[in-house]
Amino acid sequence: MAARRPSTAVFLVGFMGAGKTSVGQSLAQRLNWSFEDLDDRIVRVSGRTVAEIFRDSGELAFRQAERTALEQVLQELQTGAVRIVALGGGAFAQAQNHQSIQASGIPTVFLDASLAELWRRCVQQSDTKRPLQTSQDTFRDIYSYRLRYYQTASLRMDTTEQNVEAIAAEIAETLGLRKMPRKKTTQRIE
Numbered sequence: 226m227a228a229r230r231p232s233t234a235v236f237l238v239g240f241m242g243a244g245k246t247s248v249g250q251s252l253a254q255r256l257n258w259s260f261e262d263l264d265d266r267i268v269r270v271s272g273r274t275v276a277e278i279f280r281d282s283g284e285l286a287f288r289q290a291e292r293t294a295l296e297q298v299l300q301e302l303q304t305g306a307v308r309i310v311a312l313g314g315g316a317f318a319q320a321q322n323h324q325s326i327q328a329s330g331i332p333t334v335f336l337d338a339s340l341a342e343l344w345r346r347c348v349q350q351s352d353t354k355r356p357l358q359t360s361q362d363t364f365r366d367i368y369s370y371r372l373r374y375y376q377t378a379s380l381r382m383d384t385t386e387q388n389v390e391a392i393a394a395e396i397a398e399t400l401g402l403r404k405m406p407r408k409k410t411t412q413r414i415e
């Protein structure tokens with residue numbers, strides 16, 4: 226049997242407040258990989274914040290921008306980019322996105338926590354990029370709907386009362402992710 230090539234990309238999925246960005250940054254640093262937050266690409270390309278897109282164009286427009294951004298990222302990963310990618314909470318729960326990600330064979334990690342903990346973190350962060358964080362009831366309903374998608378991830382990690390570095394270490398170990406050699410910087414002679 227041919228040996229499987231080690232992964233060079235990982236998607237972090239899960240609900241708002243799951244810690245996708247902080248765990249992603251820590252994991253990328255540990256492996257010397259690059260890190261990308263998909264929402265940052267959407268903001269860069271559109272020249273508007275997530276909140277502005279939702280407010281001025283609606284959720285559907287945001288989902289279209291998200292889909293385009295994801296397709297671009299998938300192409301880059303398929304042509305060799307070595308990267309940890311944190312997806313916005315809704316990205317993996319869109320049927321088309323879910324299908325493209327699963328078809329790519331790139332491992333996905335579902336970062337999870339109790340609803341109370343996810344809500345607490347979101348309130349604490351009071352991040353303006355979360356227009357869907359309205360009431361606790363809506364928060365719970367959206368989470369319940371998305372769970373069926375999140376649960377198809379290659380790995381689930383409970384982040385409740387865990388520190389970011391420990392979670393990153395466990396993901397690297399479980400998925401057998403390889404550290405990249407640091408790029409040599411050429412020293413200039415003054």
Ligand code: S3P
Nearest residue numbers: 240241264313314315354355356
């Ligand atoms: C969303 C989550 C946000 C952002 C947008 C929509 C969602 O990202 O993409 O507000 O649908 O759950 P985070 O999960 O990083 O908060």
